[in-house]
Amino acid sequence: MKHPEIEKRIKDLLGKMTLEEKVGQLHQAGGSIVGAFDLSLEEILTMVQDGRMTEEEAHKMISEAKRDWHEDDLRAGRIGSYLGLVGSEEMNRMQHIAVEETRLGIPLINGFDVIHGFRTITPIPLAESCAWDMDLWEHTARMSAEEAAAAGIHMTFSPMVDVSKDPRWGRIAESAGEDALLNGLYGEAKVKGYQTDDLARHDALAACVKHFAAYGAAEGGRDYNRVDMSPQRFEEEYLPSYERAVKAGARAVMPAFNDLSGVPCSVNKKLLTDILRKRWGFDGMTISDANAIAECINHGIAADRRDAARQALNAGMDMDMTSGCFLDHVKELVETDEVSMERLDEAVGDILRLKFELGLFDDPYRSDAEREKAAMLTPAHRALAREAARKSMVLLKNDGLLPLKEGLRIGLAGALASDGDEMCGTWAGIVQPGDCRSIRDGLEVEQISYDRVTEGPLPDCDVFLCAIGEGKNESGEAASRASLELRDEDIALLKRLKASGKPVVAVVFAGRPLCLGPAIECAGAILMAWHPGTEAGPAILDLLFGRANPSARLTAGFPAATGQCPSLYYDHIRTGRPAGKFKYTSKYLDAPVEPLFPFGFGLSYTDYQYSDISASQTKDGIHAEITVQNTGDRAGDEIVQCYFRDPVARRVRPVRKLAAFEKIALRPGESKRVSFDIPDTALGYFDPDMNFIIDDGLIEIHIGANARDTLRADVNFIRENQAPAANTSRP
Numbered sequence: 026m027k028h029p030e031i032e033k034r035i036k037d038l039l040g041k042m043t044l045e046e047k048v049g050q051l052h053q054a055g056g057s058i059v060g061a062f063d064l065s066l067e068e069i070l071t072m073v074q075d076g077r078m079t080e081e082e083a084h085k086m087i088s089e090a091k092r093d094w095h096e097d098d099l100r101a102g103r104i105g106s107y108l109g110l111v112g113s114e115e116m117n118r119m120q121h122i123a124v125e126e127t128r129l130g131i132p133l134i135n136g137f138d139v140i141h142g143f144r145t146i147t148p149i150p151l152a153e154s155c156a157w158d159m160d161l162w163e164h165t166a167r168m169s170a171e172e173a174a175a176a177g178i179h180m181t182f183s184p185m186v187d188v189s190k191d192p193r194w195g196r197i198a199e200s201a202g203e204d205a206l207l208n209g210l211y212g213e214a215k216v217k218g219y220q221t222d223d224l225a226r227h228d229a230l231a232a233c234v235k236h237f238a239a240y241g242a243a244e245g246g247r248d249y250n251r252v253d254m255s256p257q258r259f260e261e262e263y264l265p266s267y268e269r270a271v272k273a274g275a276r277a278v279m280p281a282f283n284d285l286s287g288v289p290c291s292v293n294k295k296l297l298t299d300i301l302r303k304r305w306g307f308d309g310m311t312i313s314d315a316n317a318i319a320e321c322i323n324h325g326i327a328a329d330r331r332d333a334a335r336q337a338l339n340a341g342m343d344m345d346m347t348s349g350c351f352l353d354h355v356k357e358l359v360e361t362d363e364v365s366m367e368r369l370d371e372a373v374g375d376i377l378r379l380k381f382e383l384g385l386f387d388d389p390y391r392s393d394a395e396r397e398k399a400a401m402l403t404p405a406h407r408a409l410a411r412e413a414a415r416k417s418m419v420l421l422k423n424d425g426l427l428p429l430k431e432g433l434r435i436g437l438a439g440a441l442a443s444d445g446d447e448m449c450g451t452w453a454g455i456v457q458p459g460d461c462r463s464i465r466d467g468l469e470v471e472q473i474s475y476d477r478v479t480e481g482p483l484p485d486c487d488v489f490l491c492a493i494g495e496g497k498n499e500s501g502e503a504a505s506r507a508s509l510e511l512r513d514e515d516i517a518l519l520k521r522l523k524a525s526g527k528p529v530v531a532v533v534f535a536g537r538p539l540c541l542g543p544a545i546e547c548a549g550a551i552l553m554a555w556h557p558g559t560e561a562g563p564a565i566l567d568l569l570f571g572r573a574n575p576s577a578r579l580t581a582g583f584p585a586a587t588g589q590c591p592s593l594y595y596d597h598i599r600t601g602r603p604a605g606k607f608k609y610t611s612k613y614l615d616a617p618v619e620p621l622f623p624f625g626f627g628l629s630y631t632d633y634q635y636s637d638i639s640a641s642q643t644k645d646g647i648h649a650e651i652t653v654q655n656t657g658d659r660a661g662d663e664i665v666q667c668y669f670r671d672p673v674a675r676r677v678r679p680v681r682k683l684a685a686f687e688k689i690a691l692r693p694g695e696s697k698r699v700s701f702d703i704p705d706t707a708l709g710y711f712d713p714d715m716n717f718i719i720d721d722g723l724i725e726i727h728i729g730a731n732a733r734d735t736l737r738a739d740v741n742f743i744r745e746n747q748a749p750a751a752n753t754s755r756p
């Protein structure tokens with residue numbers, strides 16, 4: 026929402042700015058690598074590609090390299106923002122140049138990827154989404170913002186709300202999984218946590234919703250690949266999560282690298298102007314992804330950098346992240362009227378607005394070294410990271426082995442069991458070596474004796490804890506996989522332990538669903554730990570020893586075979602020949618159709634019984650109820666999930682669609698009547714002519730512990746004076 030005082034200050038300032046100064050505000054600079062080898066990032070990457078340098082060496086060089094923040098360019102008014110400048114003293118030094126040594130003293134805005142923690146790392150978003158807990162998501166975002174803002178960060182490139190239905194895509198790790206509602210709620214909670222209701226607070230961060238839009242639908246699960254879908258599917262399954270996060274008040278949006286049905290998002294006016302600004306009323310700032318404007322040349326949409334700059338700015342892009350296309354070409358584009366001064370002023374105005382809202386003009390130095398040091402990795406932050414990890418790990422199998430009794434002799438197996446640095450996963454902020462506690466660290470802190478499984482004879486123990494899965498670099502950006510099978514050494518280790526006849530608990534670390542068939546065969550219990558962050562080990566032991574009862578539920582289905590991707594997701598359609606025993610039905614010869622573990626699945630140390638489902642139409646939707654009882658002997662949290670199905674419609678509809686959920690605490694024996702109110706708009710969809718409609722007729726309500734195991738109640742849904750909504754603009 027625009028504030029009159031700020032709008033007046035923007036107008037006054039624009040009136041004073043030269044064309045060059047306006048162009049400078051559009052440019053976000055990165056720090057050039059000027060390490061000992063004085064290599065550019067491109068040269069380093071080339072050396073990695075042709076084998077003259079390992080990825081580890083490159084990562085070490087980049088992370089340790091001194092950076093040149095181009096101070097002369099800053100003094101000349103050619104930089105409006107930085108990417109990745111970390112440290113309050115360094116930020117204050119650069120801010121001082123911007124504020125005191127440039128003609129108009131316009132402050133910098135500093136952006137960084139605070140995705141799941143800054144120094145204290147919480148579970149990766151895919152893990153944390155399995156908590157189905159908006160309060161937790163907001164609290165961990167708040168903690169991240171306290172740490173990052175203290176280190177001189179003003180804006181985070183988060184939340185990522187890309188619906189991710191294909192676990193081959195490495196960035197599913199950064200998402201809230203395969204469902205639109207969950208991704209939207211996750212994004213909304215994160216925006217509130219980062220920004221609070223006062224962006225000028227010294228511990229607030231501006232949120233940047235990304236990647237707009239449908240980046241998670243990359244063909245083949247291969248990162249940066251094309252995205253092509255019907256406008257109906259885009260509007261129903263992919264757009265809602267961005268809309269909810271934007272309408273939660275996010276002050277920035279980042280278009281995605283991919284094209285959307287042929288038009289790259291960076292130059293997609295329908296996305297950046299028609300939907301984002303005109304339909305949703307967004308008045309914040311758009312910022313490209315890294316180098317994405319220049320990459321429109323690779324897409325084959327722009328003839329050169331100048332053409333890319335012209336198309337992006339005219340489509341609705343405000344700030345250019347590091348490509349330099351705007352800095353190099355916008356002045357000339359305006360002088361030749363290929364970009365209007367009005368459009369340029371809009372873009373600069375969006376950027377200045379965010380800087381005013383952050384309070385940077387009146388209060389440009391928001392932190393200092395003392396505050397920065399005090400903010401990091403506090404006991405309270407570690408405690409929250411441990412709580413978040415406990416609530417994010419999903420118990421997938423338990424044949425009675427868990428919870429473990431204290432005093433058992435443990436055989437600890439798998440390299441990931443003792444490597445804390447691998448626990449934080451992708452985009453792990455500024456985590457330092459040694460920050461994160463592995464399972465071994467947890468055992469040692471608690472003085473629980475264990476024997477390490479080595480290549481030699483197996484140790485004499487009562488139970489094996491076997492850590493398997495992916496390291497932190499095997500998911501995230503540019504980390505797609507063509508196979509989701511467990512690695513051979515993990516399978517061999519599981520089989521070796523099973524052959525001992527001793528019980529095996531598999532703890533799986535990963536940034537994505539994997540094919541866990543071998544773990545199901547060899548382990549009596551399986552805990553999906555994902556990449557749980559700083560307090561990985563202690564949280565895992567909390568769950569394995571029953572100090573906490575697992576409550577997390579999957580937000581993405583687990584495949585039995587990679588070939589099931591990408592059509593594994595729960596909200597699939599029936600087809601004309603739903604999978605069945607008859608040969609000529611939609612299935613595979615060599616793999617099941619259903620996931621190994623369905624969306625919404627997760628076990629507890631207690632049991633829950635669902636009964637007495639009811640559903641009825643109300644004046645503006647459907648009211649549904651169900652009774653849930655804790656029939657076990659332990660207290661627990663259950664995530665009651667309410668789905669619906671529209672069995673006869675004017676387009677094929679999903680067999681299930683999550684409409685609502687509620688997380689409830691139940692003591693042993695306790696029952697609760699849980700109710701849901703589904704607005705009729707949630708039942709709507711786009712007809713073949715892109716009219717948004719809500720059908721009359723039967724609506725099935727399915728409520729249960731996951732997308733597969735539900736009770737059903739039917740509603741004969743009749744809306745008065747049904748008329749198609751006005752035709753929405755096509756994406």
Ligand code: GLC
Pocket residue numbers: 108138182235314315502
């Ligand atoms: C990356 C990612 C984006 C991130 C940006 C800045 O390429 O696509 O998510 O925010 O660059 O690091």
